Amino acid sequence: MAASSRPSLWPDLSAKLVARMLSAHAGIGVVLGALLYIVSLSGVLVVFHAEFARWEQPHITEVSAASPELAARAAQTLLDQASAAGEAPDRISVFMPTPDSPRLAGGYGDTYWFIDESAALGETIDHGFSEFLIDLHYYLHLPSTLGLIVVGLLGVMMLALVVSGFLAHPRVFKDAFRSHKPGNGQLSLADRHNRLSVWGAPFHIMIPLTGSALGLATLVALTLAQTQPGMDVTEMFDTVFGPGAVESAQAGPLPDIAQALRAVETDFEDAGLSPWIVQIENPGQDGQTLQILTAANQRLIFGEYLQFSPHGAFIGKTGLDDGAFGQQATASVYNLHFGNWGGVPVKLIYVVLGLALCVVCVSGVQLWLYKRARKKGPQPMLERSWIALVWGPPALMGLVLALDRLLGLTDALMPAVFWLGLVILTGLSVFVPSKALLSCGLKLGGAALILIGAVAHFLAYGVSGYQSPAAWGVFLGMLACALAMGANAMLSPTDRKAAKTETADTPVQA
Numbered sequence: 031m032a033a034s035s036r037p038s039l040w041p042d043l044s045a046k047l048v049a050r051m052l053s054a055h056a057g058i059g060v061v062l063g064a065l066l067y068i069v070s071l072s073g074v075l076v077v078f079h080a081e082f083a084r085w086e087q088p089h090i091t092e093v094s095a096a097s098p099e100l101a102a103r104a105a106q107t108l109l110d111q112a113s114a115a116g117e118a119p120d121r122i123s124v125f126m127p128t129p130d131s132p133r134l135a136g137g138y139g140d141t142y143w144f145i146d147e148s149a150a151l152g153e154t155i156d157h158g159f160s161e162f163l164i165d166l167h168y169y170l171h172l173p174s175t176l177g178l179i180v181v182g183l184l185g186v187m188m189l190a191l192v193v194s195g196f197l198a199h200p201r202v203f204k205d206a207f208r209s210h211k212p213g214n215g216q217l218s219l220a221d222r223h224n225r226l227s228v229w230g231a232p233f234h235i236m237i238p239l240t241g242s243a244l245g246l247a248t249l250v251a252l253t254l255a256q257t258q259p260g261m262d263v264t265e266m267f268d269t270v271f272g273p274g275a276v277e278s279a280q281a282g283p284l285p286d287i288a289q290a291l292r293a294v295e296t297d298f299e300d301a302g303l304s305p306w307i308v309q310i311e312n313p314g315q316d317g318q319t320l321q322i323l324t325a326a327n328q329r330l331i332f333g334e335y336l337q338f339s340p341h342g343a344f345i346g347k348t349g350l351d352d353g354a355f356g357q358q359a360t361a362s363v364y365n366l367h368f369g370n371w372g373g374v375p376v377k378l379i380y381v382v383l384g385l386a387l388c389v390v391c392v393s394g395v396q397l398w399l400y401k402r403a404r405k406k407g408p409q410p411m412l413e414r415s416w417i418a419l420v421w422g423p424p425a426l427m428g429l430v431l432a433l434d435r436l437l438g439l440t441d442a443l444m445p446a447v448f449w450l451g452l453v454i455l456t457g458l459s460v461f462v463p464s465k466a467l468l469s470c471g472l473k474l475g476g477a478a479l480i481l482i483g484a485v486a487h488f489l490a491y492g493v494s495g496y497q498s499p500a501a502w503g504v505f506l507g508m509l510a511c512a513l514a515m516g517a518n519a520m521l522s523p524t525d526r527k528a529a530k531t532e533t534a535d536t537p538v539q540a
Contacts, residue, residue: 063391063453066184068170069184072163073386076368077165077384078381080500084131085503087155098287098295101288107150108122116141121313124145125142125306162441165231182243185245186237226389240366279318284318293342294322294324302329303324305322326351382493392420417472424476425455425472428477430448435482481509
């Protein structure tokens, strides 16, 4: 094809530099492709983590607000519960109803309850499946600190892939608006990869950038803490998020929570702050303090910490909503990463863009497989392994869901089922005679498991038990995902054609 005579906006790069960038791009992508894909896929689901939590216990009565007096009584009920159990918790938390989670709840330690309109403790909160998804995305089910660092480094690698991908393809912007005829596997896949990469570029840069910031914050704090004698990680974070309430009371009655909440409603409503989490440190003991984390409506920051005296008088705030730019920027990273700043419409946009990012991750490795097969000959074992790594995770998420709903799978076993299952699937995939059969089987299996889990949950609670609109949304979303996976398996032209005419030297698109 003749070179275009029109000048390019992309800077001219030497062929040697382009070759090096292309080599680096492929190397990073192949090694980390599977983990990047799993983090991206789980991130799509975690966008709706609050809705998943409401779906898991859909029968809980939802309320739009709770009075300050009810919150105060709820805190006292929690303290009474701890005293009756012979416990002295370091902190009691009361979660006020919010648009994302319109339920009054509270607890201490590792146990939390829903709280009714009479301030009585109700059902224990059990969000096993949604916590499984959160831990997968945050930590890859590794120990928390290590997991955050690993996921943060994956964010850095994804950002490197985005940059090196653009540098390795000087015509990427032009190619983003080109289309080859259907049926040309590699060129069609390259079209898809290039289009989604360019069209979603702002999102593809913002997500790994904010993700790496969240993941590596602990590593940075650990490093900086070593440079300051006597300073630990907690104190490093206190420089941004504040040290908490400082005015304490002697052992006795709890601080005046009702008065503090009334002060929030009266004095901070114009600032767009609303009560979210009431925190009482050392409740009933010497040194007890009161702090309220408020949600910042229509803002990117996740909230603002307000400190109160034992009598409920406002004494100060951290400054996340109006402090230094660095503080406000840091407080905005979480919501920007997860889309918690514009309601359901923004979350749906994040889901679409997140799925596009998943396709970019998968298609990038798939393109490398095409090139490897052309240069070095067929790689059937590698190709089958990659198919298992692409369609295995959604299928195994469906398995975890089905086992949880049907057999009450314990929270501790969920990660083991997922990761051990992925290892087994990847190992067995090399023995499947047809790549198309493997792809189709995993899609249909995943669809069936998601459908079984969703229907089992619905039958357990019934129509009357689905009191939460979010529960209906998640249920219908699961049905849509199962149908989409099943339809993709049955109607995919690539799978049908490959099932009939598959050859050893033709990679099957995952």
